[in-house]
Amino acid sequence: MTSETPVLSVSSLVKRFGDVTAVDGVGFELMPGASLGIVGESGSGKTTTARILAGLDEPTSGTVLLAGEPVTGRSRRARLHRARLLQMIFQDPYGSFDPRQTIAESVAEPIRLHLPDLSGADRRARVAELLDQVGLSERAGGSPPRELSGGQRQRAAIARALGIRPRVLVLDEAVAALDVSIQAQILTLLDSLRRDTGIAYVFVSHDLAVVRHITDTAVVMRHGRIVERGDTETILRDPQHPYTRLLLDSIPVPGWDLDRVARDRRALDASR
Amino acid sequence: MTLTIPALRARGAKRRRRRPLAVTLAIAFLLAAAATGALAPLLAPHSPDATSLLDSLAPPGTAGHLLGTDSTGRDVLSRLMYGARLSLLAPLGVVLLSGVLGTALGLLAARAGGWVDAVLSRLMDIVFAFPSLLLAMLVVAVFGPGLTAPICALAVSYTPFLGRVVRSVAIQEGARPYMESYRAMGFGELRTTVRHLLPNMTPVLLAQSALSFGYAMVDLASLSYLGLGVRPPAADWGSMISQAQSAILQGAPGSGLIPGVAVLLTVVSVNVLGEHIGGSIARRGEGT
């Protein structure tokens, strides 16, 4: 495998729930170590796309290639193969852990599943290393999830996802529920992890500022379709689609022009 | 978001929760009942089956018969002690059997969904609609008296009682993000269900089982009372009440009331305990 092979390649992805088409012909590529943003609001299909990537939903049609190989089906082999390459972080840091397990136990579990040959001592060493990598103390590792703050839990979720060294991390609104000061901590952690491990991110978010910080390229989704794609910086500086312009102008800044937002909205409605 | 008061919670958690008096009493009673049942041959002053017509219907407090005697002169205290065995074990059997069945079916229905869920749910509805006592009586009529048949019959008829609760809780709990995150990590349904879902449902399971225990005890006592449960002369509290019927009419209520009180106290104790355990597990597993 050469480094030119995208680690994740999605084409013509469609997902229908009954009559509703949640994802409509979505396609993108992610190179190893790259970071792609999926921007959209509720109902844009961004979360459904993420869930399909993680194998939580089956696409109605379309293909997902991981490291050049198609992943389909729900067999044990397919499941393990997918999980080995791609892991997901969820928005809710409060509910992502089994309330009865300590953080260290939770982090150890995927390692136990995917690397069953690892000895107990090696596994414990790996868990300790992971917790240290995301900045969690040994004490935090021994605590049940309820004793950790939201930021600590999100760190733990990242540690758990990194345990089996996946090549892609899908982050679904992973910092949306966190306080601003904590959000910054997690973003810098994600920055350094990508630098150190060469992991690639699919960063799903409604927050353009955060997407700008964490991604190189981005796609903007609306009503299940990609309406704009390109370098994140280019999209933000010179948005082409009226929806992207509306999104951008809707972000509160000093001297926020609400009339302009209304104009964007009219332009968008007219463009349909 | 802003109304959380972490310090308050931390402080509350540090202070050990004092066990309520009712729970202590319930534990004490159940332990005592189980111990007397187990040690009945050592503790009982008389043989439970030794009749002595001369001593019949002695009131409680009579010398040599602390709780009096029944209409055939058998010692009530001794029979109460020996009776504890069947009276406690039989409902326990019902609870365990129906617990395993109900949990398995409820989990299967919840996790499989679709037509499996539809079929299982309707089946459980049908069984649920069938009066448990009637089912037990039919089974006894077919298989003859004895304890095995009514225990199995009651277990089957209690299954939907637990199964329906397990199903709805499993659906609710299964939608929690941690279950999804295990799926995304590549874990299979069976493993996540058994390792994560089930343990997090224990409070509900315990509370429901305690409730079934009470029902089973009363139902089994009723069966014994109807003469369909244990075969005489073996003692259990239900049959003791049944056999005391005539004595009660003769103005000697002791031999019937005493096992009745034992049934009542056991049922109440089990429920108090079940609720307490369920509650404390739920508190321990609580998020913010």
Place this chain on the structure above:
Amino acid sequence: MTVLEKESAIRPDALGIDGLTLGIGSGASAVPLLDGVTVRVGRGETVGLVGESGSGKSLTARAALGMFPRGARATGAVTVAGVDVLAAGRAALRDLRRTRASMIFQDPRAAINPVRRVGDYLTEGLRARGVPSREAAATALELLEQVGIRDPRGALRRHPHEFSGGMLQRVVIAGALSTEPDVLLADEPTTALDVTTQAEVIALLKEMQRTRGTGMLFVTHDLDLAAAICDRVYVMYAGRIVEEAAGTALFSAPAHPYTKALLEASPPVHGDRTEIKAIKGRPRSLAEAPSGCAFRDRCPLAGDDCAASVPATRAHGTSAVACVRPEEVAR
């Protein structure tokens, strides 16, 4: 001097919270929640109350309605349009909530009874004030039109689940304004909404507030949002106000290290791409805060003098700040 200003010179502020201290319990088990919080909202003014988890911003907003946590003890003064909230009895509080102060919550779905029609929701408050039902219905219709609900007549008969989150929040705003309150308490009113919907709802809120001259206390975790729409902003940390500044000044000249740190922690969406600086540690509540300045354990400028006592609020530029060395913040 505009009419509004002249009026406000004579009439009392829409909301005045002065030195509000709040705590639960007493003795060793006492948990402090707020410490000397002072917030003023003039008539027609939009005032932001910004803070992270545990800062006490929602508690402060609720105090204006006389809503305190169970077993809480409050000292200080809270007045709404001249009415003393802390001294008010049950009936007076009810009257206050009915007529002088309204609240908008984060999740409109949680704030509306799901089994009642939108029309009932809107007329309820009016009927409670003694408005005849026909008149109340007419007002409700008018309000729905004003908040931009399509087919307002039909909307009156619909249930909350038939509306999107943004539309439902408009209904809630209509409900909150139906009683012509002196002060509107908006507790994260747009946090649960999409970005583009947020902009629309904010535009509506500002417009409604402007035409009616209602004072608004806007509670949010979003510093950018507060600075963008508020005349003045209070920044809260661990149950205390740490900075009060004009909305525009907050960005150009943050006076408190915490405010500055918050600004540097959030990535910008416009302009140059800058490094974000994370703040170490996590937000504290008052009960967990260190002695002296509550922010000192996370503050890059903290020195020994910060531990001595809680810094007094003092003027710095156009802002008021509770920090011993605000002059170092600008650097």
